[in-house]
Amino acid sequence: MxxxxxxxxxxxxxxxxxxxxxxxxxxxxLACAGAxxxxxxQSLVVDxxxxxxxxxxxxxxxxxxxxxxxxxxxGEHPEFLAALAAVPATALPGWPQRIVGQGPPCQPEAFxxxxxxxxxxxxxxxxxxxxxxxxxxxxATRIVAIEVGDASLCLRLEAGPSLQTRELVLxxxxxxxxxxxPRCAELASARALLDLVPAQPCLTLMLGYAGDGPRPEFDxxxxxxxPLQMIVHDSAKRSAAGQVVxxxxxxxxxxxxxxxxxxxxxxxxxxxxVARVVGPWAHExxxxxxxxxxxxxAGSPALASPMLVSLPGGARxxxxxxxxCAGAGVQGAYLAGLALARRMLAGQACGEETR
Amino acid sequence: xxPDASPLEALVERDQTHDCAGFGPARTCVRVVAVADLPSRFxxxxxxxxxxxRDAKEHIAMVRGEVCGASDVPVRLHSECLTGDAMGSLRCDxxxxxEAALTTFGTMERGILLYLRQEGxxxxxxxxxxxxxLQDRGLDTVEANLALGFRDDERDYGVAxxxxxxxxxxxxxxxxxxxxxxxxxxxxxxxxxxxxxxQLPATRHNRFYLETKAARSGHYLDFTGEPEGTKD
Numbered sequence: 001m002x003x004x005x006x007x008x009x010x011x012x013x014x015x016x017x018x019x020x021x022x023x024x025x026x027x028x029x030l031a032c033a034g035a036x037x038x039x040x041x042q043s044l045v046v047d048x049x050x051x052x053x054x055x056x057x058x059x060x061x062x063x064x065x066x067x068x069x070x071x072x073x074x075g076e077h078p079e080f081l082a083a084l085a086a087v088p089a090t091a092l093p094g095w096p097q098r099i100v101g102q103g104p105p106c107q108p109e110a111f112x113x114x115x116x117x118x119x120x121x122x123x124x125x126x127x128x129x130x131x132x133x134x135x136x137x138x139x140a141t142r143i144v145a146i147e148v149g150d151a152s153l154c155l156r157l158e159a160g161p162s163l164q165t166r167e168l169v170l171x172x173x174x175x176x177x178x179x180x181x182p183r184c185a186e187l188a189s190a191r192a193l194l195d196l197v198p199a200q201p202c203l204t205l206m207l208g209y210a211g212d213g214p215r216p217e218f219d220x221x222x223x224x225x226x227p228l229q230m231i232v233h234d235s236a237k238r239s240a241a242g243q244v245v246x247x248x249x250x251x252x253x254x255x256x257x258x259x260x261x262x263x264x265x266x267x268x269x270x271x272x273x274v275a276r277v278v279g280p281w282a283h284e285x286x287x288x289x290x291x292x293x294x295x296x297x298a299g300s301p302a303l304a305s306p307m308l309v310s311l312p313g314g315a316r317x318x319x320x321x322x323x324x325c326a327g328a329g330v331q332g333a334y335l336a337g338l339a340l341a342r343r344m345l346a347g348q349a350c351g352e353e354t355r
Numbered sequence: 356x357x358p359d360a361s362p363l364e365a366l367v368e369r370d371q372t373h374d375c376a377g378f379g380p381a382r383t384c385v386r387v388v389a390v391a392d393l394p395s396r397f398x399x400x401x402x403x404x405x406x407x408x409r410d411a412k413e414h415i416a417m418v419r420g421e422v423c424g425a426s427d428v429p430v431r432l433h434s435e436c437l438t439g440d441a442m443g444s445l446r447c448d449x450x451x452x453x454e455a456a457l458t459t460f461g462t463m464e465r466g467i468l469l470y471l472r473q474e475g476x477x478x479x480x481x482x483x484x485x486x487x488x489l490q491d492r493g494l495d496t497v498e499a500n501l502a503l504g505f506r507d508d509e510r511d512y513g514v515a516x517x518x519x520x521x522x523x524x525x526x527x528x529x530x531x532x533x534x535x536x537x538x539x540x541x542x543x544x545x546x547x548x549x550x551x552x553x554q555l556p557a558t559r560h561n562r563f564y565l566e567t568k569a570a571r572s573g574h575y576l577d578f579t580g581e582p583e584g585t586k587d
Contacts, residue, residue, distance in 0.1 A: 188494055189489060189494040189495070193499055193502055193503075301481055303504070304502060304504030305501050306502065307498045307501070307502045308498065309498055
């Protein structure tokens with residue numbers, strides 16, 4: 001879409017003006033902003049977190065990377081695989097290799113024919129960091145409200161001057177996007193669709209052990225009949241691991257039931273479960289950390305494509321994220337972000353014709 | 356192969372080693388793999404089953420008369436619609452369209468209905484029912500339908516074009532109101548020598564569907580008549 005220069009927006013004092021603002025520096029937001037930038041459209045990517053990547057997350061614990069969100073990448077789409085191949089980090093192609101347990105993988109298609117799998121020695125964040133290179137980012141910035149103006153949208157921040165933009169891309173999980181989405185008629189069907197794909201939680205435990213002690217014989221374990229969806233031998237991804245690190249992720253149903261309980265109660269249950277599956281030695285970690293992923297998995301089955309809604313004044317709101325691509329997962333988030341950028345560049349937004 | 360094999364049956368043997376670069380963006384290649392008589396309430400047909408190299412969908416052709424090598428063969432493309440074709444849904448006119456085409460072909464010397472299994476790829480059927488639920492709440496919009504995976508304008512006619520090529524037709528008369536279908540097939544090298552209009556009266560349930568189909572996709576439809584069964 002080309003904006004006539006004459007129709008500049010009135011910038012109110014204390015407001016910043018942007019052509020495009022992308023909310024969410026996860027894979028969908030970064031892919032979208034990157035594709036826009038490649039076509040010469042600058043955007044500002046805003047995220048409430050301190051780092052990029054969203055659920056593609058890595059913590060440094062005792063000087064060792066620990067992936068406590070996405071454990072490994074998998075996909076079959078050429079563009080997604082090309083983006084992974086371009087990451088300037090040490091890839092472990094085919095990781096995980098040693099897979100045990102009869103429980104269901106989080107995304108069973110990860111192990112189907114045609115899907116490639118890989119991890120990064122430096123941590124899962126290597127991928128979002130690579131996507132974020134060259135993009136304008138504003139991290140640790142929380143948007144509290146979106147107001148619809150004449151030809152623009154005003155984003156109110158928790159702190160600091162508001163952001164004004166003609167085009168807004170929303171990529172957070174459904175519940176967070178719903179909380180921000182303006183309540184106007186043009187967005188009624190978007191709200192209804194977001195209601196169909198509520199994200200599911202995942203309680204996660206990170207466990208550190210002495211580097212010279214016992215370690216599991218697997219890369220990933222999918223226990224059967226367990227509150228655990230998977231146990232990841234995270235330190236098996238690191239080239240010079242000084243310590244053995246396991247990451248345990250609870251099933252959606254179990255996580256949902258325990259989500260609002262004291263962390264100490266679910267930590268103890270999950271730790272006991274890890275020890276039951278891996279061996280008694282696992283009951284005594286040197287350190288233990290946990291993370292409560294409130295929105296870990298997009299609701300399934302996902303929708304098929306991103307949305308791009310034109311508002312009466314001419315502003316546009318795009319919706320992307322894992323829930324907006326058939327297939328979901330990180331690949332789904334990436335492809336949804338790309339697809340939205342392409343639609344924005346092609347200027348093919350449909351006016352919402354409500355019945 | 357028996358000596359008195361019909362031209363259609365001969366296609367099965369011909370296609371056992373058929374392998375081409377494929378049609379359309381998906382580079383779809385199809386083979387004729389089975390042919391049998393199919394007497395039906397619409398008349399005597401032969402049913403032709405196709406294999407394709409892209410998905411596990413089994414497309415079929417309902418063939419009336421001797422069509423191999425023929426010109427100006429009447430052809431109808433029908434996209435599978437489980438709710439309409441099988442369940443008799445009134446939310447669309449798919450079953451009426453299907454029956455009207457088969458009834459017409461049953462009275463003709465020649466005719467082909469391609470039954471394209473384009474529904475239910477991935478989660479297509481789930482999203483269709485989600486779309487109906489939105490419609491029930493008055494939230495049926497172009498954007499919502501796009502997000503649910505319905506995009507009329509981007510349909511790939513490669514499969515249909517290859518099926519017609521495999522049936523060895525010289526030229527076809529396409530039974531359609533949709534100009535995109537004409538263009539789509541011609542782009543893949545199908546010779547369309549004419550168009551047979553295919554129009555059914557609207558009912559109170561599907562009038563909206565037909566109107567939006569006409570508005571969104573440029574179908575040749577005329578809505579001057581009152582829909583059946585409505586007085587309002």
